[in-house]
Amino acid sequence: GESVGLHLPTLSVQEGDNSIINCAYSNSASDYFIWYKQESGKGPQFIIDIRSNMDKRQGQRVTVLLNKTVKHLSLQIAATQPGDSAVYFCATGPSWGKLQFGAGTQVVVTP
Amino acid sequence: NAGVTQTPKFQVLKTGQSMTLQCAQDMNHNSMYWYRQDPGMGLRLIYYSASEGTTDKGEVPNGYNVSRLNKREFSLRLESAAPSQTSVYFCASRETGSAEAFFGQGTRLTVV
Numbered sequence: 001g002e003s004v005g006l007h008l009p010t011l012s013v014q015e016g017d018n019s020i021i022n023c024a025y026s027n028s029a030s031d032y033f034i035w036y037k038q039e040s041g042k043g044p045q046f047i048i049d050i051r052s053n054m055d056k057r058q059g060q061r062v063t064v065l066l067n068k069t070v071k072h073l074s075l076q077i078a079a080t081q082p083g084d085s086a087v088y089f090c091a092t093g094p095s096w097g098k099l100q101f102g103a104g105t106q107v108v109v110t111p
Numbered sequence: 112n113a114g115v116t117q118t119p120k121f122q123v124l125k126t127g128q129s130m131t132l133q134c135a136q137d138m139n140h141n142s143m144y145w146y147r148q149d150p151g152m153g154l155r156l157i158y159y160s161a162s163e164g165t166t167d168k169g170e171v172p173n174g175y176n177v178s179r180l181n182k183r184e185f186s187l188r189l190e191s192a193a194p195s196q197t198s199v200y201f202c203a204s205r206e207t208g209s210a211e212a213f214f215g216q217g218t219r220l221t222v223v
Binding site: 008012032034042044045046049089093095096097098099100101102103104 | 115116131141142144146150152153154155156159161167169180200201203205207209210212213215216217
């Protein structure tokens, strides 16, 4: 039958504050842990990735943390801006194979 | 550099009709993917191709077939469309050893 859409979890953040988006994953064999951003009406865009042998990686205004013990990934966005409003997905996979995506988090930046 | 191009952008089908969604990438990537995204949900993998001539099932392959005839193109076929296949379909490509996948703009398919 028809699938029922679920409401995405929403993170409401004030402009200028820091955002933390969380993701739980299940595949322990993944090499890559990746964050994507999807703006309305567009395809996902790569933000940052972290390899399985690392626990922290920083980019421009973003930091990704990986805790393999509890299978948890997080994305921190510093000084959140209106342009950061989007849906954020985590994805995991090997270096050459299937990429599996999480359910996503809607980030809403308020003035 | 066009990246990943999907056609068509929009399509309405009647139940039981068939159609093929086209995807082409110009980045010489080995891996290509088809995902579907339902309202308020994440992306679910339909099929995956590691290289020309190879394909593998993803999470939700039922009702779909794919073809990877060359390195550039990866098509998705619906043989007999059903309302449950109403969704937005995304094609993506990725180079082996790279984390970054590049996505097309999506095909919005409605089956009535």
